[in-house]
């Protein structure tokens with residue numbers, strides 16, 4: 001018996017191959033197949049939608065409570081982003097999950113995030129796989145794509161597997177949904193960028209976005225496990241890049257939690273300075289609090305707004321005793337304390353990298369795809385969707401929103417093109 005690969009396995013004449021069975025690829029495959037063209041979904045690992053399964057602490061934050069344009073960041077045009085998001089409004093996506101996929105969602109009011117009522121990420125992943133199968137998608141796992149090429153004179157793509165035992169596939173249209181490079185053990189290891197570059201695309205430098213930050217402040221490292229709301233701002237060349245307010249978490253390596261992840265991409269990509277207002281209050285708010293309680297001891301006053309251990313650490317840093325009151329201090333001592341409480345510049349020494357970053361920043365510039373179809377401007381019949389494109393969202397379901405919207409657009413349009 002021959003062990004050599006089969007000759008090229010020709011799919012039906014109108015066919016779409018989607019590479020990557022993550023959030024964007026699953027949705028792309030569903031919508032491509034619903035256009036009535038044979039659709040094959042290729043996944044490099046043995047498991048489908050691994051990132052969906054580990055998302056939201058195993059609960060999968062499917063969507064934000066509402067669409068917020070300001071929650072997205074790209075080095076490309078915001079107009080392109082807007083045009084892409086308009087193709088599938090947030091309310092319709094929610095209705096699709098709840099009505100068509102049968103995954104009811106509930107709003108967690110304190111965070112503004114939408115989770116499946118089951119509180120299980122598996123519900124979301126399974127519903128997407130089921131929808132693929134119902135639409136007639138052929139799913140092949142363990143089918144890692146090595147390269148995609150368009151031989152001269154052939155108006156179709158040839159998709160080559162890494163494993164020699166898999167015969168190459170011939171397809172009219174290809175959707176590249178290989179994700180970024182964060183948490184590479186899930187299968188998204190950045191190979192998609194190389195394949196896109198080989199097909200004529202450029203890539204903006206990639207970096208771990210939404211990643212915990214490292215510092216080497218011994219007194220703060222001993223606070224591992226303490227959680228506290230913070231108001232944060234990122235600064236470069238005297239300009240504030242962004243500010244926000246969310247919880248942060250002290251860890252053995254530095255700081256994490258939603259606030260830090262949101263702020264991190266400015267620090268990692270732009271080398272911005274991160275300033276923190278502990279307890280969610282900036283310097284002015286702390287000045288108001290301390291002036292109105294100026295007769296009380298600092299220890300009592302700070303502990304009303306901060307975890308005890310953090311309050312003690314910040315007082316020690318400012319060389320002050322918790323038994324003194326604010327009114328007793330010199331002007332310099334007050335300034336020192338207010339800066340430490342409300343305008344704390346975190347001496348960041350690095351980040352935790354791709355191994356733990358929730359998303360990858362940078363990637364294929366939005367200017368290299370057509371906003372109305374997500375077809376590549378470099379190659380006809382090639383479509384791109386999801387995290388491989390240069391767009392990231394804040395923590396809160398925004399990154400899945402991007403994956404669902406771009407997956408649907410790329411899948412639908414690829415199938416329409418394949419049919420022509």
Ligand SMILES: Cc1cc2nc3c(=O)[nH]c(=O)nc-3n(C[C@H](O)[C@H](O)[C@H](O)COP(=O)(O)OP(=O)(O)OC[C@H]3O[C@@H](n4cnc5c(N)ncnc54)[C@H](O)[C@@H]3O)c2cc1C
Pocket residue numbers: 019020021022023024025042043044045048049050051052054055056057060061062063143144145146177178179180182183186187188189191192356357358359385386387388396397398399400401403
């Ligand atoms: C720990 C964690 C928690 C998260 N929680 C949330 C959350 O709750 N809400 C939210 O909105 N976002 C969350 N995110 C971000 C979100 O998971 C991603 O933005 C989203 O999964 C990106 O979807 P994608 O389909 O573009 O890429 P991916 O989900 O990464 O899927 C890409 C797929 O392509 C496959 N692949 C790659 N290369 C090849 C190849 N050569 N051949 C074949 N297959 C290939 C990969 O194996 C993978 O299955 C979280 C991320 C992490 C890491």
